[in-house]
Amino acid sequence: MTSSDLTTPRIFEARLPALIIGVGALAICAIALFFDPLHALRGYLIGWLFCLGISIGSMCIVMMHHLTGGAWGWLVRRPAESAGLTFLLLAILFIPIAIGAKVLFPWASTAAAAESVLVRHREPYFHTALTLFRALVFFVLWIVWGWRLHALSLEYDRTLDPTIASKLRRYSASGLVMVFITMSLAGMDWIASREVDWYSSTFGLALIVGQGVAGTAFLIVMLQLLRNAPRVSDAIKEKNRFHDLGNLLLTVVVLWAYISFAQLLVIWMGNMQDDITWFYHRTHRGWKVIAILLITIHFGLPFILLLFQGSKRNLRILATIAGGLLFMRAIDVIWMIVPSSRASAPRIISWLDPIGIVGVFGIWFSVFLTLLKRHPLIPLAFERVIEIVPYGRSKERQPAA
Template sequence: MGDSRVVFGGLIIGCVFLAISVVAGALNGADGWAQFFRSYLNAFYFVTTIGLGSMFFVLVQHATRAGWSVMVRRLAEIVMANFIILIPIMFAPILIAVVTGHGDLLYDWAAPGAAAHDALLQHKSGFLNVPFWSIRAVAYLAIWSTIAAFYFRTSVAQDASGDLELTHRMQRFAPISIVLFALTLTFAAFDWIMSLEATWFSTMFGVYNFAGACCGFFATCLVVMFLLQRSGRLTNVITLEHYQDVGKLLFGFGIVFWAYIAFSQYMLIWYGNIPEETGWFLSRQVGGWRFVSVVLIVGHFVLPFVAIISKHPKRRPAVIAAVGGWMLLMHYVDLYWLIQPAAIPHEVLDGITYTALLERYADVGAPWNILDLTCLLGVVGVAAGLTLRRMQSVSLVPEQDPRALESVAFENM
């Protein structure tokens, strides 16, 4: 899986598709650039949330001094290490667009003078303004990069030294790192995704994004575990017990908890029936977006819930890895559902009846553009290539971790 040709191929494919995306956006003027940045944000956030899920996993294992997960933890550390350099670089095009006066390609509030024509934006302008937004974005990335670098490099250093103090050091910093993780994830979700439609707000949005991040990482972890073992690696250290436990985490966080938060957010907004809140959901029920909403309910919750509620599919590597692959797809669809409807004309949010809205916008919002695919292949290709390169450069397990033998020998009761 870490063959140099695969690594090089992933990087080349990623760079080629990113170049195609930029050219396609440039050839279509302002509308093309707006579509490019929405598609690019979608792909970037997909990779970022997977990395955030891996960071959460690493921090929790150290905070709880878990033994079962040691043989899986290095995979999470390798994915998390993308925050050291790659993810900040990938965010650069979005940040540059915002600070150079082109932020309105993504964010209406970033247009010069936008607050002067909208009372709600004017009220939020102390928080949603280009300088403060940019400073916060840099702060999020700096905190994630620092946490990732500390845990990845300390864990790898222990492979050579076997120093028990390194384990204690990682455990000591885990609680404060979890607090920083929670705050930065929540506010990044507010800034980067929720502010795409700045008049809308939900206090549950950060938790919803957290559930999605967990879904993305645990699904990725299952797929990577299976592919590595198919290639003859980790066959003696990752057992059916690990598949079952990671499957439990996917089921608990990525399926059940995600559905609970999604329903709670919808139910509270529906019950409150406040126009500034309901418009966000209405724009996701017009045209092709109604179908996407149904796909999320069925594909992100109903089908996987039934598929892996029993322990038996979790103990079948091929089955649980297939479910992991499916959940990765659903995670992307979920982010697509969050981001792309922001492009629907704002008159959708006017005070017209629900039935009239559905009729008026029956053909609006066809949820697909070729840039969505090229940006996704580009960003994922580069991220996958660098992740595979990192797998070649370090051991795939924490060789000198004091709980390594416990992880290999543990059994589910």
């Protein structure tokens, strides 16, 4: 709390403006609710899923770092933990989605049930109360893990007690399993279920890896925004450190492309009526342009740029690539949500979609910065745990058993 490095980065001045812009954009959504409830709620859902992706992705990065170690993770641990603390906020922001579920999701809509035998058939699993209860379970789990990872990490900072480090590893191992199961189910409930005649067993994994891209990209952008804070600037002096973050970004981008393509290929080869609606709706009526943009700018361009060492060892260039990827994540969420609106509603983008993203992200970012500001930006343990080796890469000291 007292350390002076907390006040220096200018990004913390953005808390109030972000909050005002966010609340303003959501006020527009709220007004639009009266004459265009579908688009107002849909824009809000898109913004909410975008922020959820950053939080889930960031939490996965922290858990991965607890399990693997390495100097890179210490640079982004605090921002990632703060993003993991926002699940309570995201749960509160979910309330409008739960109330408006009738408009957004076929499983909550009596009209959709009347139209489609599939919706009626899925009633036992997608019963409205049950689906919302599942959401509650997901939120409780995410909140608990986000909170424990943050609290234990602060305690480790104070004590450097190896038993806490091993407790963190246990939370991380179980947490990664937990996130992959819960987020796969949540992806079915909140995204894939909107495309009624569609099944895919890869969807959950593709979604989570996409969120991993969002989390990694967001953390790199945060590192660039915080780079002038004294201890942060010391910690990023060695180029090898954030170079690894660039490698991680390359890995998740390639993995995202690989899994997304695997999903397309399986559906393409099967060529069955039940499977194709997802890609059919997303490659017709102009959505093909977005699909090509996803291939070229969410994968092709960052893939080529991140192959070069020069772009990973220059934080400004790396953060620019990450910022572009974060933007493409928003496009990807729009591409996942908008084309599967009900047949009665047009499957085209609305001016309320970007407004929803700005609204939810503004509020989320403001809360995130407030949470981040409470503690030192680089864990105090960093200097004590990281050993600088002459003529070599810095290594993490093994904690004494």
